[in-house]
Amino acid sequence: MKMSTKGRYAVMAMIDIGEHARGKPVSLGEIADRQDISQEYLEQLFGKLRRANLVASSRGPGGGYMLARDPAEINISEVILAVDEPLSVTRCAGDAVPGCVKGERCNSHDLWSSMGRQMMTFLDSITLDDVVSKRNLALAASIRQAKDRHVRPTL
Numbered sequence: 798m799k800m801s802t803k804g805r806y807a808v809m810a811m812i813d814i815g816e817h818a819r820g821k822p823v824s825l826g827e828i829a830d831r832q833d834i835s836q837e838y839l840e841q842l843f844g845k846l847r848r849a850n851l852v853a854s855s856r857g858p859g860g861g862y863m864l865a866r867d868p869a870e871i872n873i874s875e876v877i878l879a880v881d882e883p884l885s886v887t888r889c890a891g892d893a894v895p896g897c898v899k900g901e902r903c904n905s906h907d908l909w910s911s912m913g914r915q916m917m918t919f920l921d922s923i924t925l926d927d928v929v930s931k932r933n934l935a936l937a938a939s940i941r942q943a944k945d946r947h948v949r950p951t952l
Contacts, residue, residue, distance in 0.1 A: 804877040806834050807842045808928075811851065811876050815868045815929035822854075822861030842880050849879035868926035874917055876925070918942070 813828045825843065829836040843862060846852045853865045864871065922938040922945075 800877070802838075803842060803880045806832070806838065807846060807876050807880045808873060810834065810839060810842065811846070811864070811871070811925055812928050814852065814862060814864055815925050818863050822859065822863050824861035827861070845880045846876070849875065851876060851879055864925070868929055869924050871925040872921050873923045873925065873928065874920040877920065 809832050810828050813832055814823050817823050817827070817831075825836050825839045828834070829839055843852060843854075847854060847862075847865075850865050851871060852862045854860070854862050919938050922941040923934055924937075927934060927937045
């Protein structure tokens with residue numbers, strides 16, 4: 798699986814805000830210290846997160862970032878995609894690549910491509926609130942997916 802530090806760090810920072818905001822902005826310096834991430838790197842990520850309407854900023858003393866929406870309305874997949882990080886498990890770029898091994902589609906392409914889609918489906922069914930609340934993520938995803946399909950979840 799290919800996911801750069803952009804996606805991982807953006808998720809870590811969003812979780813940090815979810816855990817520490819308590820109705821007030823959280824500074825990037827505080828997030829950087831707690832998560833051991835460069836503040837300059839976080840500034841780049843937060844520009845993208847703000848443009849995606851995932852965080853809102855406030856300036857001045859006591860300024861920082863807050864979640865722009867309720868954490869139950871923010872899917873983890875949104876955070877990853879906001880920082881331009883599509884998940885990739887194939888060694889080629891995407892599903893429609895004409896050839897990834899000697900000009901041919903590799904023999905395992907469909908397997909890895911399907912796994913990548915399942916991962917995105919999972920991340921799309923997990924909210925920031927699920928992670929901050931430390932819910933059983935597999936169960937939360939199963940319940941949410943079952944509701945979307947109107948069937949009973951498998952436990």
